[in-house]
Amino acid sequence: MRLALIGVGQAGGKVTEAFLEYADRTDSDIVVDALAVNTAKADLLGLDRIPVSKRLLIGTDRVKGHGVGADNELGADIAAADSEVVMDAVAGMPSHEIDAFLLVAGLGGGTGSGVAPYLAKELRRRYEEPVYGLGLLPGKDEGGIYTLNAARSFQTFVREVDNLVVYDNDTMASGTDSLAGGFARANEELARRFGVLFAAGETDGSAVPEQVVDASEIINTLGSGGVSTFGYASSPIERKRGLFGGKGRPDVSDATPRILALVRQATLGRLTLPCEITSAERALVVVAGPPEMLSRSGVEKARSWLEEATGTREVRGGDFPVPDADEVSAAVLLSGVSDIPRVKELQAIAIETQRSMREVSETADDRLSDLLWSGDGELKPLF
Numbered sequence: 001m002r003l004a005l006i007g008v009g010q011a012g013g014k015v016t017e018a019f020l021e022y023a024d025r026t027d028s029d030i031v032v033d034a035l036a037v038n039t040a041k042a043d044l045l046g047l048d049r050i051p052v053s054k055r056l057l058i059g060t061d062r063v064k065g066h067g068v069g070a071d072n073e074l075g076a077d078i079a080a081a082d083s084e085v086v087m088d089a090v091a092g093m094p095s096h097e098i099d100a101f102l103l104v105a106g107l108g109g110g111t112g113s114g115v116a117p118y119l120a121k122e123l124r125r126r127y128e129e130p131v132y133g134l135g136l137l138p139g140k141d142e143g144g145i146y147t148l149n150a151a152r153s154f155q156t157f158v159r160e161v162d163n164l165v166v167y168d169n170d171t172m173a174s175g176t177d178s179l180a181g182g183f184a185r186a187n188e189e190l191a192r193r194f195g196v197l198f199a200a201g202e203t204d205g206s207a208v209p210e211q212v213v214d215a216s217e218i219i220n221t222l223g224s225g226g227v228s229t230f231g232y233a234s235s236p237i238e239r240k241r242g243l244f245g246g247k248g249r250p251d252v253s254d255a256t257p258r259i260l261a262l263v264r265q266a267t268l269g270r271l272t273l274p275c276e277i278t279s280a281e282r283a284l285v286v287v288a289g290p291p292e293m294l295s296r297s298g299v300e301k302a303r304s305w306l307e308e309a310t311g312t313r314e315v316r317g318g319d320f321p322v323p324d325a326d327e328v329s330a331a332v333l334l335s336g337v338s339d340i341p342r343v344k345e346l347q348a349i350a351i352e353t354q355r356s357m358r359e360v361s362e363t364a365d366d367r368l369s370d371l372l373w374s375g376d377g378e379l380k381p382l383f
């Protein structure tokens with residue numbers, strides 16, 4: 001699947017660059033073009049793979065390049081005023097090569113969470129290709145304003161995209177390094193894992209899959225509307241010693257059970273957004289690795305298992321041969337999921353935060369409560 005990537009806000013820009021790094025390293029063709037959009041000049045200066053001409057600073061008349069300081073209403077207002085800057089840059093992309101747009105944004109801050117949903121709306125209005133979101137949820141320890149931002153952005157973003165794929169920062173593997181180091185590792189891991197899914201149908205012809213996962217399989221799995229989560233698992237392979245010191249053939253004796261075990265692990269392990277898997281409407285599985293290890297019956301069995309585990313008959317699947325790989329991996333996309341504890345929790349905390357803000361604002365400033373609070377006690381979308 002060939003993507004036009006648009007990274008919005010600081011996190012969105014960094015994750016987009018991680019995708020570019022993955023595509024370069026694996027020589028894969030998944031990124032047609034990439035833009036970074038921000039209200040903070042410093043964040044754009046911190047990028048290094050996206051060319052300067054494709055780093056777009058918006059809202060300069062309102063915030064003078066200093067960012068919106070976690071105010072996502074301001075982010076959405078700026079997007080409404082300045083979206084043309086982004087749409088002009090998108091119009092310069094080779095649209096005939098693009099299978100889909102992917103907007104990447106952290107939903108806890110102000111820029112990504114406010115601007116990305118508005119750009120999704122504009123892109124869907126102008127282009128036939130599907131527009132997907134990759135939304136990063138803030139960790140539980142990030143505080144009230146991040147949670148409130150994420151809850152409001154989430155409901156607006158879901159409404160505006162064809163599908164919102166979610167990555168919860170709380171699922172990030174914990175390490176002992178700094179926050180920045182932790183994010184860099186998480187972004188690399190995220191790009192590598194999603195990369196397998198998007199790159200599966202874009203092989204250069206040197207190794208042909210038995211069951212191709214092309215762009216339409218991914219598009220049909222994502223569907224139109226809803227939320228997706230993603231799981232991944234891998235295991236190293238043993239190779240017999242190769243002639244002349246080259247890579248030898250892998251040991252294929254356990255190829256079939258290994259695939260089934262990996263798909264189970266990917267589905268039942270650490271999903272990017274933990275959810276009740278039986279609430280999924282559709283699923284897609286990609287098994288990647290050396291071609292000898294990609295047993296057709298393994299992939300078939302894994303698909304049947306996934307049908308049973310999720311209770312949906314709409315399960316697609318295929319293989320992605322990577323001749324030199326030192327591992328076999330399984331990527332599982334669950335789409336149309338609805339039973340998501342973290343989203344319920346996010347909304348509950350956000351409503352509580354709003355309620356306390358409302359109590360303060362009723363004595364201090366009624367305008368604020370009207371902005372955040374709809375008459376029926378629900379969170380207001382951003383626009």
Ligand SMILES: Nc1nc2c(ncn2[C@@H]2O[C@H](COP(=O)(O)OP(=O)(O)OP(=O)(O)O)[C@@H](O)[C@H]2O)c(=O)[nH]1
Pocket residue numbers: 008009010011012014015039040043067068069070071105106107108109110111112113136137138139142146169183184186187
């Ligand atoms: N996965 C991931 N999350 C990140 C990264 N950087 C920041 N975040 C998360 O993104 C949220 C903050 O969003 P940012 O992108 O920094 O903020 P912004 O959209 O630029 O908005 P403002 O800074 O308020 O203008 C927080 O919830 C962070 O946890 C990153 O590199 N990777």
